[in-house]
Amino acid sequence: MLLGDVLELRHGPLRDALAVARPVLGSLGAALGPEREVVVVAGNHDHGLLRGWFERRDSAPLGLESAVAWDAREALGAVADALAPARVRMAYPGVWLRDDVYATHGHYLDRHHTVPIIERLGAGLTLRVTGEPSGGPRRAEDYEAALAPMYAWIDAVAQYGGLRGSGGDGSFQVRAWRALTRTGGSGGLRRRGMAVAFPLVVAGLNRAGFGPLQADVSAVALRRAGLRALSEVLDRLEVLAGAHVIFGHTHRAGPLPSDDRGEWGRLTNTGSWVHDPAWVGDHPGDSPYRAGFAAVLGESGPPELVNLLG
Numbered sequence: 249m250l251l252g253d254v255l256e257l258r259h260g261p262l263r264d265a266l267a268v269a270r271p272v273l274g275s276l277g278a279a280l281g282p283e284r285e286v287v288v289v290a291g292n293h294d295h296g297l298l299r300g301w302f303e304r305r306d307s308a309p310l311g312l313e314s315a316v317a318w319d320a321r322e323a324l325g326a327v328a329d330a331l332a333p334a335r336v337r338m339a340y341p342g343v344w345l346r347d348d349v350y351a352t353h354g355h356y357l358d359r360h361h362t363v364p365i366i367e368r369l370g371a372g373l374t375l376r377v378t379g380e381p382s383g384g385p386r387r388a389e390d391y392e393a394a395l396a397p398m399y400a401w402i403d404a405v406a407q408y409g410g411l412r413g414s415g416g417d418g419s420f421q422v423r424a425w426r427a428l429t430r431t432g433g434s435g436g437l438r439r440r441g442m443a444v445a446f447p448l449v450v451a452g453l454n455r456a457g458f459g460p461l462q463a464d465v466s467a468v469a470l471r472r473a474g475l476r477a478l479s480e481v482l483d484r485l486e487v488l489a490g491a492h493v494i495f496g497h498t499h500r501a502g503p504l505p506s507d508d509r510g511e512w513g514r515l516t517n518t519g520s521w522v523h524d525p526a527w528v529g530d531h532p533g534d535s536p537y538r539a540g541f542a543a544v545l546g547e548s549g550p551p552e553l554v555n556l557l558g
Contacts, residue, residue: 266323270330272521277331286331288324288338290316291353291497292367295399297324298340310388312350312485313339341388345494345545350487354495354517355399356391357477363470364461370398386484474498475511492550494518494543499527501541501553516551518543533558 280286290297300322308314316338318324328336342352358367371394378393385391462469474497482493492514501519503512519541527537540557 266326273330277334280334282333285335287343289343289353290340292355292399296403313343316340349492351494354478354497356481357474359391359394360477360480362460362462362473367398371395471500475515494551499537501536504536516543516553
């Protein structure tokens with residue numbers, strides 16, 4: 249069984265985030281017991297957990313799955329300790345669960361996203377400074393080079409109080425998305441001003457070489473852009489053709505019964521176990537961003553998406 253984001257280290261100092269996450273991790277570990285294994289696959293918001301490992305490891309290629317070794321004194325050690333008595337191993341950037349099932353957090357899709365989220369803009373800025381291999385990324389290391397600097401910056405900002413003025417969730421882009429997509433309510437003049445200015449800003453970013461980016465930030469556009477971006481990552485990294493791929497990152501679970509399965513192909517998104525009122529909206533029980541989704545995997549066949557919270 250795979251869960252979506254459980255640990256997101258973006259809301260203040262690392263020790264505080266771990267303190268909040270420990271009861272959840274402890275419950276998971278206790279439910280699984282010493283006979284079951286937990287595989288931790290880091291992503292963007294917890295990328296800082298890998299810092300010590302990256303500094304120690306040799307120059308061997310990351311490939312699609314590398315075993316992550318940790319020190320008990322590091323944050324990864326604290327995560328493993330919280331998951332006791334379950335057995336714990338860590339893999340990056342993904343893990344093969346079966347010969348035909350690959351699981352990864354999915355954060356490499358930020359490199360190809362066409363919606364101007366902060367990680368995508370950060371990758372564009374990094375590439376303007378450092379360049380990129382001819383033809384674009386082909387290895388995990390190429391994605392790390394483009395994205396890791398932005399993740400490190402976000403991590404550093406979170407450790408020192410978050411993005412000022414961004415609201416309680418620590419993400420000003422969530423507030424911007426809500427302002428651009430909501431209808432009615434207060435602040436109508438400001439929203440109309442943003443709606444006029446936003447396409448101009450996106451056009452300017454495209455002219456500056458940060459694109460291709462699009463100005464459509466609707467829920468449908470976000471879903472489709474994320475799926476296209478991850479599919480490009482999988483093609484570039486040469487993930488086994490025909491393999492099922494389980495990911496999270498975008499927090500949008502799917503495919504759900506109401507979704508067009510043709511859009512999803514062999515992709516399954518486990519959503520997020522971090523409840524975020526900014527995303528679930530006024531009807532959280534029906535939202536594809538609600539917490540509790542998991543992928544159940546048998547000995548054969550595609551992953552089955554379920555919601556364990558009802």
